Amino acid sequence: MGRIALVDREARPVIFPVNYFFDEGVIAFRTAPGSKLDLAPGAPACFEIDGWDPDTGIGWSVVAKGIAHDITEPRGAPSGRIRFWPVRPLAPGPREHWIGISVTEITGRWFRTAAHRPVD
Template sequence: MLRRVSLGRLAVWVEDHPDIFPVNYTVDRDTLVFRTGAGTKLAAVKGDTPLALEADGVNAETGIAWSVVLKGRAEEVVPTEEFLDSVARVLFPWQGGRKEHFVRIVPTTVTGRRFAVVQPKAWWISLDEASRAGLE
């Protein structure tokens, strides 16, 4: 499923709190690779603290959605010519700016689920109805 999309949410520990960053990634064998510049995200993934990445999608034809959470550790990649020819060639950041650091996420666990998307009427309650229901 992670090969079907290229955008995920990277959850890391920054100083004394969790933080989440959108990253576009590519799957390289059994790992994920993304590019980043110097800053908070790179500093957070360089430590020994585990991280998580979540990605999801939905098949509009079948109405089946999926969500995958990958947990593991990150390591900065020293880009060899082979790496640049294979992985880096297909990994284009969505945001401009210098993204000279490549980070590989090595998973320790991967979990996920599939589920049918229900019609909004099955779960949506207007604010007026919710207020009334709370008063009754």
């Protein structure tokens, strides 16, 4: 699960959780008609994923930036392979449209929680 961040028509940030797949520099997710499909195509977008391992206390976060595109109609790789990508939305109902973010920048960090740091 990741989060896509966009800007709505009133210049307010909006964030949506999505199941995704990453292939050849493109982060892709499925969606239905509505806010994401209205806002994303042609727009700058950020995508964030994070995690935490309770056994080691290591957490991490990755942010990818790029331009979002409607890749529902295949126009070559990687969009030509979208029907084979293992993206299964958790939200009910059909999700026939695909949005892809062509990644231009990736940043990330990892950290260890205080409870798992060595004591000096």
